[in-house]
Amino acid sequence: MSGEKETFVPLDPDNVRLYVCGPTVYDRAHIGNARPVVVFDVLARLLRRRFPKVTYVRNITDVDDKINARSRETGESIDAITGRTIGWYHEDMGLLNALPPDVEPRATHHIPAMIDMISTLIARGHAYEAEGHVLFSVSSMPDYGRLSRRSRDDMIAGARVEVAPYKRDPADFVLWKPSDETLPGWESPWGRGRPGWHIECSAMSSQYLGTSFDIHGGGHDLIFPHHENEIAQSVGCHGHGTFARFWLHNGHVVVDGEKMSKSLGNFLTVQDLLADAPGEVIRLALLDTHYRQPLDWTRERVARAGKTLDRFYAALERVGAVEPSFDREAAALGQAAWDRLCDDLNTPGALGELHRMVADLNRSEDPREQAALKGAILSLGGLLGLLDKDPVAWRQGAFAPAAGGVDELDAAAVEALIEERLAARKARNYGRADEIRDDLKARGIELEDGPSGTAWRKIA
């Protein structure tokens, strides 16, 4: 709220409470939707390791005019659209290694709570009814604009939408609006209608986390008006000093330096990306920039993340037979990375430490040191949601999307060619040996001769 980094102290150390704004479900999730999910997933993992219990709530907005519009365009029912989109969302986020939140409330399942809240706001003089609408009276909240650092004059000067005539004040916003028979609606003291966009988060956060909780997250663009309005509603209803105490906002994703838009044709869905790279690569690419910074999504970024994971997994494979240790020594090795994450979720800084540990592991010949480094690396991986796969399977492309244009070779065929090449090398027939290697490479398989034999790697 101060706009500065502050030391985090939870309200209740035995139950840290986190709320993040989730998706409006009318279409496939795009890379911009994925960033907050991955970022706040890391935050939740970090908090879980630090505190005994964390309650993470991420809502689903399933009543919204964009959904209504989609239904009108396609003729498909709203339930069908939202149900299918939620399924896609869960699938996509799972492939990005994001753990599900503890509670994922749907707006349409909480309409009575919203109506209660709106009634309270009216009773307290923070809201009024006008022409079937219920509006929040911004002038009743002196602190309005504090989060977004905006004065009332700024908001009026900046208004570029025609002000509805029933508003007492141009800055007032809708809590409830009337629905005709073609639109989804619920009975209420103000007639059949549907909630405004902001009230669901106020109602659901207080239901699952209490009127005051620790952290509220979401995209940078939600600061105004969405989060400003959530604060106004919740504080208006529950009193001064309530609602979220710490706010985290992630920066936007742009694609090749340009804002994503359908007209530019650079609108990237998570599905599009998963067709080119494993989910873990997408995840690493998202974590390679600090969450508050804007992130420019490029092919190079994805390629770099892929190389990085290959390197990490190769280091783990080298010590595949070593049992990782998670003792004090391992914790000490991982301390620097832990400190980075605890300092405003500095994932790029933590990844730098991870690179350092991986280099140390590659260099290490001491089994005891290897065990500690392996433990520290896996432990940090668990915090970042990375490195949970089998290194050999990773190398052989078990998690790679089927690469178009590359011959499908089964492992047995590759092994047979490796055997043949080995024989050729023994006979000093290097021409034939190199021919096999080049041929495999052309088919997407790269060979690596090591002290313990020849390994093959699937390349993109």
Add this chain to the structure above:
RNA sequence: GGCCGGAUGGCAGAGUGGUGAUGCAGCGGACUGCAAAUCCGCGUACGUCGGUUCGAUUCCGGCUCCGGCCUCCA
């Protein structure tokens, strides 16, 4: 116009009042039949102009440029 961010080596990207981020790319070396992987070595990077300071990329101010938001938006 208002508000909020940002400007770091070829690229990506942290951070710091005084030595090293880290990665990718590049160059040289070790290893290898040759490669690949790995390891070792190699870069006077902090937009600009002032101020504070023994010392500023880091703090303060001006300027330039870039981006976001200003009731659709993750």
